[in-house]
Amino acid sequence: MSAPNAVAAAERGLLEVRGLVKRFGGVTAVNGLAMTVREGDVHALIGPNGSGKTTTINVISGLYRADGGSIAFDGGELVGRPAHEIARRGIARTFQNIRLFGDLSVLENVMVGRHVRTRVGFVGALLPGGATAREERETRERAHELIRFVGLDGTAAVPGRSLPYGDQRRVEIARALASEPRLLLLDEPAAGMNPAETDALVVLLRRIRAQGTTLLLIEHDMNLVMTVSDRITVLNFGQHIAEGPPAQIARDPEVITAYLGGTSDAA
Amino acid sequence: MPRAFALAFAVALLAVVPSLVHSDYVLNLCDLAGIYAIAVMGLGILLGYAGQMSLGQAAFFGIGAYTSGWLTTHLGWPVWPAMAAAVVLSALVGLAVGYPCLRLSGHYLALATIGFGIITQIVLVNWKDVTNGSDGMTGIPAPALGPWTLDSYGSYYYLVLAAVLACAYVAWRIKTTRVGRALEAIRENELAARATGIDATRYKIVAFVLAGAYAGLAGSLLAHSIKFLSPDSYSFDQSVVFLVMLILGGSSSIGGAILGAVLLTFLPEVLRPLKSSYVMVYGAAVVVMIIFMPKGLAGLFGAAWTRFAPRRAPPLTAAARPATGAEPT
Numbered sequence: 015m016s017a018p019n020a021v022a023a024a025e026r027g028l029l030e031v032r033g034l035v036k037r038f039g040g041v042t043a044v045n046g047l048a049m050t051v052r053e054g055d056v057h058a059l060i061g062p063n064g065s066g067k068t069t070t071i072n073v074i075s076g077l078y079r080a081d082g083g084s085i086a087f088d089g090g091e092l093v094g095r096p097a098h099e100i101a102r103r104g105i106a107r108t109f110q111n112i113r114l115f116g117d118l119s120v121l122e123n124v125m126v127g128r129h130v131r132t133r134v135g136f137v138g139a140l141l142p143g144g145a146t147a148r149e150e151r152e153t154r155e156r157a158h159e160l161i162r163f164v165g166l167d168g169t170a171a172v173p174g175r176s177l178p179y180g181d182q183r184r185v186e187i188a189r190a191l192a193s194e195p196r197l198l199l200l201d202e203p204a205a206g207m208n209p210a211e212t213d214a215l216v217v218l219l220r221r222i223r224a225q226g227t228t229l230l231l232i233e234h235d236m237n238l239v240m241t242v243s244d245r246i247t248v249l250n251f252g253q254h255i256a257e258g259p260p261a262q263i264a265r266d267p268e269v270i271t272a273y274l275g276g277t278s279d280a281a
Numbered sequence: 282m283p284r285a286f287a288l289a290f291a292v293a294l295l296a297v298v299p300s301l302v303h304s305d306y307v308l309n310l311c312d313l314a315g316i317y318a319i320a321v322m323g324l325g326i327l328l329g330y331a332g333q334m335s336l337g338q339a340a341f342f343g344i345g346a347y348t349s350g351w352l353t354t355h356l357g358w359p360v361w362p363a364m365a366a367a368v369v370l371s372a373l374v375g376l377a378v379g380y381p382c383l384r385l386s387g388h389y390l391a392l393a394t395i396g397f398g399i400i401t402q403i404v405l406v407n408w409k410d411v412t413n414g415s416d417g418m419t420g421i422p423a424p425a426l427g428p429w430t431l432d433s434y435g436s437y438y439y440l441v442l443a444a445v446l447a448c449a450y451v452a453w454r455i456k457t458t459r460v461g462r463a464l465e466a467i468r469e470n471e472l473a474a475r476a477t478g479i480d481a482t483r484y485k486i487v488a489f490v491l492a493g494a495y496a497g498l499a500g501s502l503l504a505h506s507i508k509f510l511s512p513d514s515y516s517f518d519q520s521v522v523f524l525v526m527l528i529l530g531g532s533s534s535i536g537g538a539i540l541g542a543v544l545l546t547f548l549p550e551v552l553r554p555l556k557s558s559y560v561m562v563y564g565a566a567v568v569v570m571i572i573f574m575p576k577g578l579a580g581l582f583g584a585a586w587t588r589f590a591p592r593r594a595p596p597l598t599a600a601a602r603p604a605t606g607a608e609p610t
Contacts, residue, residue, distance in 0.1 A: 096475070098478050098479055106477070126474070129479055134460070149459075150458060190477075
């Protein structure tokens with residue numbers, strides 16, 4: 015792992031979450047969370063079920079509105095901005111319960127991911143040739159590249175919903191990467207994957223990181239988390255209880271009692 | 282390009298219809314089918330592409346028809362600018378209605394569009410100074426093209442055909458470029474679409490405006506074809522007919538929308554000898570078709586095409602695809 019280089023390259027927080035609060039009725043799902051994701055890192059967000067991980071990701075990506083606190087992304091405030099604008103600023107995501115455009119082909123799914131990087135609107139659509147044709151061709155080529163990048167060669171024409179579960183997760187990753195995000199949020203990317211698929215996922219995550227994309231990852235598979243992460247934030251009851259590199263987190267007594275339940279290897 | 286060839290053949294076939302068919306009755310039905318097809322294609326953009334239910338399409342149809350009728354009879358406008366005004370006004374009403382309505386979804390959206398349709402019809406019946414109420418509006422002129430007046434069903438057919446082709450082209454261009462993909466993404470999973478950077482509200486309004494514009498054009502074409510307008514033609518029932526035409530044809534298919542409109546324009550005429558029991562048979566026929574063709578006529582032809590046309594791509598995991606009908610609305 016190239017941890018020392020990464021630390022030297024990026025001390026600045028690409029994403030800085032401060033005092034984040036999200037309530038649902040009487041339940042406070044996220045309660046004053048603070049977290050700093052450094053540029054270039056693979057940052058894992060872990061914690062027991064119900065600790066507020068997915069809620070945090072949903073607030074960052076603008077699908078939920080925060081009840082308090084701030085989220086700074088590259089210095090700009092995200093709280094209060096709609097999801098599509100947050101995506102435009104360079105944050106893409108995948109979903110815990112896969113949300114593909116099921117009836118659309120894998121290629122079309124990934125092409126939709128180019129939305130924020132393309133321009134052709136209603137008028138452009140009516141003028142074939144020229145800029146429209148060029149953009150359409152580039153979108154298609156880039157989507158094909160990404161389908162190869164995530165290892166789904168030969169599936170471009172297949173409807174998204176007809177792929178096996180693990181492959182659907184890869185389509186989601188390709189779709190997210192199509193927007194050329196600076197920060198990619200992955201909500202349990204290994205859920206439902208067998209060990210071989212998980213190993214392939216680790217390789218993929220490293221290749222994404224090597225391209226300079228920062229990753230914020232929610233994951234229950236501790237082997238995966240410990241293998242790929244540069245830093246880990248541990249949540250419990252909507253609050254941050256520890257943040258640091260994997261080795262330090264694995265030794266943290268509070269983390270062990272709250273989350274790992276006394277063993278340091280919970281996979 | 283077997284597909285392009287098939288398309289050219291279909292257009293050529295449609296172009297010779299008036300020289301083969303000499304019955305004004307049949308040609309009038311052909312004109313009507315084309316006019317309905319335009320309104321149905323518009324609904325296809327809203328419901329088929331973007332997945333937004335509307336049961337108010339006949340209201341836009343009526344607004345287009347009455348705008349065209351009023352401008353030509355009351356203000357003496359020539360037909361073409363009146364037609365353009367009908368399209369623009371219907372689109373603007375689409376914008377005005379779409380903006381508040383699209384904060385709703387599913388059943389609530391459907392109910393809101395029904396409400397809009399009913400209000401529109403009440404206005405058409407009661408705003409007598411403009412619409413002449415239940416007595417209807419008469420004396421609407423036929424359009425003229427240079428020295429020719431398109432006042433025969435045969436000549437009007439070409440105007441309708443040209444409009445259908447233009448509308449199909451626009452719908453096809455939208456479907457196969459960025460805007461169409463964004464609309465389909467919203468239909469498939471709105472949350473994921475938003476997280477992918479698509480401004481879902483804005484795109485849904487665009488779809489509503491387009492649906493309104495298409496229906497407005499169709500209404501205007503109807504006004505100058507039958508030259509008489511009565512509010513009954515723009516009722517909730519007509520909205521349901523448009524919806525059935527679309528679903529029967531195959532909701533996100535342009536060819537399907539046209540086929541559905543043609544089929545359901547001619548079917549009642551074919552069943553006319555059954556007299557009063559025809560509605561029952563018509564209803565049963567529609568139900569049977571929808572049960573056996575959940576993807577509509579387009580799905581049926583698509584399956585036949587895949588089966589019999591030579592294919593380059595290998596069939597991939599076709600068996601893994603779940604049964605159709607995922608989107609019954």
